[in-house]
Amino acid sequence: MAESTEPPYVRIAAELSRRIVDRELAPGDKVPSTRQVAQDFGVALATATKALDALRAEGLVITRPRSGTVVAPRRGKAGEPAAELTRERVLGEAIAMADAEGLEAVSMRAVAGRCGVAPMSLYRFVEDKEDLVNAMADNVYGSAAFDRDESASWRSQVESLCRDLWRLHRAHPWLGRTQPLTRPLPLPNVIRLGDRLLGALEPLGLPPKLHFDVHVLLFSHIVGLAANFEAEDEAVSETGLSSEEWTDLQYQHRFGDEAFMTAHPHFSKLFGHFGSMSDGYDLDLEDLFELGLGLILDGIERLPARRSAAEEGA
Template sequence: MPEPTEPPTAPPYVRIAAELSRRITDRELAPGDKVPSTRQVAQEFGVALATATKALDVLRAEGLVITRPRSGTVVAPRRGKAGEPAAELTRERVLAEATAMADAEGLEAVSMRAVAGRCGVAPMSLYRFVEDKDDLVTAMADAVYGSAVFEREPNAPWRSQVEALCRELWRLHRAHPWLGRTQPLTRPLPLPSVIRLGDRLLGALEGLGLPPKLHFDVHVLLFSHIVGLAANFEAEDVAVSETGLSSEEWTDLHYQPRMGDDAFMAEHPHFAKLFGHFGSLPDGYDLDLEGLFEMGLSLLLNGVEMMARRNGEV
């Protein structure tokens, strides 16, 4: 067992975390390098898996390592080279570090302590810029939404304006999968950047001449379509990390035996028409979230346009 850098009286997980931290500091493990797995740590240090897990949790909390979907746990990027003065701590830097952590690991990984570790400062330093984690997450979301253009050309057809705004919102949620969790449909945060987007989307829909409540309902429905569908990217990343299986592999494992079961197919004739021995989808079904976004957007706008025509406005 390697010589720990913490006193022998410290709990085993603390001593292990200190040793791994030393390796990162001494660049035995460089930024981007894979960190030993829980099982490898347990074997190397002769401890239980639970102890190894706690040691790695300490490194995550200190911002020394991050868990990336499909890549595992790696050493976090360093900010600045050895010997260089630390970058000035600003609100923008705090939000950028926290956002990078959320993008890589999800909101659960974001804590005041972990973000402080990424910035190379004491956790108390962050309280100059945010009140607590909730305030931090709110500020992160507003900054991300504020980074988008969300411009519209008032003289362009209403549909092209709406499509442009929706595609920009989709791009934003794809790049930051955690973002939708900050904006539940029933309790959206009154973020300045989100209100700005909503106002522009309402303006793009204005040419349809819909009744006021329907006008607002449509803008909510479009937002919900994008946020709800994009949430599946984060859920899939979590599932891949937990199971080690892609969505295609997981689906094949759980559904192929059913699709090949004659008794099951006999009980479900409409599935059989699609996926049975002589079904119309013999190669199965591949879920395409990008395609579903575009199809859903088109169906929604077609329906809205039809409603407006019935009202004689378009």
């Protein structure tokens, strides 16, 4: 019998795909790790990685933070007609993939795999990956009401809008990457949020540029902090260490170094043997969001008085 000319990773991917189709590996089951695949099939780690990447590209497996690589949810039972392919379904699958694996995992081919269609089918609904990602972002922003009670104080309205936006970015950590501060896209639902935030700030009577700057500052506070959730998920997947474990490895030996602490007296007051936080510091992004929002709003509240004082002193 002639030997197969297919690359080893293709044969491995085909075998793992068969196990998934035959339900030897069910949705949610952990897929063999790269090291396990290499051992089971007698190949190099690089070959095993390519095989798992091939399954990922087909949408058969997904990588979940802290869980590893698992079989993707099945979209229908064998023998059942495939669900109708619509723009809403395409965006829903793409958003679910980005939520589970990050934006880098989203490709036309991978989304088509999750939908059970050929990649070319997606071009009926989006022009390319860039158009897909923009539509995903607008869809997610559109899922939030961003309501504001115009009878409430400006501060209460701003707090409500900012907390809605924070919850949205917490649920979809990749979202911030679609709206860089210096090159924001004019997505309809982002403009809707911006307009409502500007309306909430209007009673302050700020000059036009300052008015707009303040709304940008609030948006960047939320997006900038929320981006750390995605970065932390990626770091946990790569290192296997939580942020607390990683920080302990990086800093514990330094804080136990007398020379280091002597050279940094303010750190020593906090983290030295007799410091006020000698047990360590646990960073909490939720707490930082609330602290930062409060400080920013306190500063905004004082802007009119500062402007009046500056004009009187001129």
